[in-house]
Amino acid sequence: xxxxxxxxxxxxxxxxxxxxxxxxxxxxxxxxxxxxxxxxxxxxxxxxxxxxxxxxxxxxxxxxxxxxxxxxxxxxxxxxxxxxxxxxxxxxxxxxxxxxxxxxxxxxxxxxxxxxxxxxxxxxxxxxxxxxxxxxxxxxxxxxxxxxxxxxxxxxxxxxxxxxxxxxxxxxxxxxxxxxxxxxxxxx
Numbered sequence: 372x373x374x375x376x377x378x379x380x381x382x383x384x385x386x387x388x389x390x391x392x393x394x395x396x397x398x399x400x401x402x403x404x405x406x407x408x409x410x411x412x413x414x415x416x417x418x419x420x421x422x423x424x425x426x427x428x429x430x431x432x433x434x435x436x437x438x439x440x441x442x443x444x445x446x447x448x449x450x451x452x453x454x455x456x457x458x459x460x461x462x463x464x465x466x467x468x469x470x471x472x473x474x475x476x477x478x479x480x481x482x483x484x485x486x487x488x489x490x491x492x493x494x495x496x497x498x499x500x501x502x503x504x505x506x507x508x509x510x511x512x513x514x515x516x517x518x519x520x521x522x523x524x525x526x527x528x529x530x531x532x533x534x535x536x537x538x539x540x541x542x543x544x545x546x547x548x549x550x551x552x553x554x555x556x557x558x559x
Contacts, residue, residue, distance in 0.1 A: 376479070376480050376481065377443075377475075377481040379397075379443050379444070379481070380444045380484065381441050381442060381443055381444065381473060381481045381482070381483040382394075382396070382452065382485065383402060383440070383441055383483035383485040384440045384441075385429060385437050385438075385439035385485070386409070386429035386521070387428075387429075387525070388439075388440070389440045390524045390528045391524075394451075394456070395445070395448055395452075396443060396444055396445075396452075397444065398442070399440050399441070399442050400441045400475045400479075401439075401441075401475070401532045402438070402440060402441035402474060402483070403436060403473070404431070404471060404472075404473055404474075404483070405474070406471070407433060407435065407436075407471070408432055408435030409429050409430075409431060409439075409539070410430060410432050411428065411429055411496075411499070411508070412427075412429075412430045412488050412498065413427065413429070413430045413465045413488055413494055413496060414426070414427060414494040414495075415427060415463070416494065416513075417462055417463060418515040419511055419513040419515060419516070419517075420507075420511035420512070420513045421512075424512075425511060426508060426513055427511070430465070430486075431486070431488055432487075433487075438534040440528075441481065453484065456486075463494050464492060465488065465489055465493075465494040465495055466487065467488075467489045468484070468486060469484075469485055469487045470483065471487075501545050504542055504545075505546045506549070508521075508542070508546055509546050509549050519550070522539070522542060523543065525539065526539050526540065
């Protein structure tokens with residue numbers, strides 16, 4: 372399949388933006404970002420946790436590959452969307468803005484505006500491992516709701532687009548075991 376580069380303004384969503392973008396867009400297309408992977412690597416003190424009981428939210432770490440959605444933004448909405456996303460995503464400043472090459476499932480490539488994890492920030496958790504991540508996620512709640520709902524919605528959206536993220540599926544399974552939703556040793 373021949374690829375063609377698109378010149379419109381695109382946003383790459385890999386977490387809550389996939390199921391709750393909060394902005395107007397012209398189209399949403401499944402996409403893959405090379406060079407970064409999705410990880411529960413940022414402590415949330417606002418949306419999905421508090422300073423006393425932090426949650427975890429997703430960030431993009433360097434290396435690997437990440438599936439998600441590319442959102443094409445109308446030219447007259449670019450400034451408003453960027454302002455909205457800066458207010459939403461930079462609340463704790465644990466992210467950095469980036470424009471990165473994105474491969475859309477339909478064969479187009481584009482440069483996409485997104486947010487990557489800032490490993491120098493105090494809210495950067497890094498890789499905590501499956502058990503510690505599940506422990507934080509199952510107990511945390513912030514102004515946007517339960518931290519585990521953020522995980523569940525992200526996994527559901529990935530499944531809806533035919534993506535499989537083994538790490539997120541394993542994390543969801545661990546949270547479900549801890550909450551008694553499923554038994555250890557059973558299939559999902």
